[in-house]
Amino acid sequence: MKQIGILLLSAVLIFAVTGFGQDTRSAADAGPTAGDAVYARPGQLVSAADGARLNLYCMGSGSPTVVFDSGWGHWAPAWSKVQPQIAKWTRACSYDRAGTGFSDPGPMPRTSVRIAKELHTALHRAGIAGPYILVGSAFGGDNVRTFADLYMGEVAGLVMVDADPDDLEPRAMREEAHRAHAGVPSGLRDCRNLIAEHKPLPAQPSGSGRPPQTCAQQFFFRGLPEAEWSPELNAKVLEIAQTKVAMYDAYSSEMEQTAADETYLQEHRRSFGSRPIRVLTSGNHGVGHLEEKPPDTPKHLKYEQETTLAQARWLGLSSNAKQIFARNSSEYIQLDEPQTVINAIREVYDQSKQSLSQK
Secondary structure (H helix, E strand, C coil): CCCCCCCCCCCCCCCCCCCCCCCCCCHCCCCCCCHHHHCCCCCCCEEHHHHEEEEEEECCCCCCEEECCCCCCCCHHHHHCCCCHCCCCCCCCEECCCCCCCCCCCCCCCHHHHHHHHHHHHHHHHHCCCCCCEECCCCCCCCHHHHHCCHHHHHEHHHHHHHHCCCCCCHHHHHHHHHHCCCHHHHHHHHHHHHHHCCCCCEEEECCCCEEEEEHHCCCCCCCCCCCCCHHHHHHHHHHHHHHHHHHHHHHHHHHHHHHHHHHHHHCCCCCCCCCEEEEEECCCCCCCCCHHCCCCCCHHHHCCCCCCHHHHHHHHECCCCECCCCCCCHHHHHHHHHHHHHHHHHHHHHHHHHHCCC
16 A cells, blocks of 8 residues: 555564564664655755656665655655664665655656656766665655566565565556545645635644644655654654645546556566565554554454565565565554665665675
């Protein structure tokens, strides 16, 4: 599911796969991240395909470079608890997709193919050559898989962080998701128009005992403010959400293009050979906060089971692939269990580094 703040079905389907049952929490997993204010200001603005400038945050040095793409309704701060840790041992780059965060608006429509081409161009123009380890969360998984299809020769490995497997789900389930997504752009545009007209944003009930939130707070990430961020970062993210009209246009188009993106991925399923792939699964796909997890009704259980099975189908893309379960996390594994993500990236890095050195 494209992370849109809607609590969907949940339950953990237990498989005998590597990583399940391990407690991978660490001190890095708890509390706001020190130094996350770096994401509260622009990083490096780099010209991409079709003229848009993308905002890149690159830290550290080394190769392969780890490149992060975030979920729908998110931008670079989604990686605030993970990226600085990865930068301790290699170069790590996150970015804001065109129209979002500090990036310029890009041409329409906002397809995964266009997004991948823009990212590839921006990386090269910034002097950041491959090979790349691609890390995708939720909708970002569509984008990094598309990037790999287009530029497989520059890809060293892949980490999927509870990424959206809609293209691999049963047809009826995929069509139901499309119907749910169809109304989202309308709500986004209503909020966008209020912002464009400089009108107040009325607060709406947010449920689960949380204070009422405006549309600008509800549409992005898992709701604002985010407990895992500093006050400075929360303030800047909310400011962007309350003022950047182009971001609403970009996310509306991304949502409208998801069915076409999924068709592209179905038609361009490529083998990664022996490149390492790690598939991180929360068992709580569509759940933003564990304390708001829906009841385990048969329908909820079925949704999570089918999602887990669909994510497992990525294991067939490589001879070196594993599915890892994050048992203490919502779908935001990078915020709830960042060490699980860090460990998976480190494993892919070590294995890809060894493979590259043997060539």
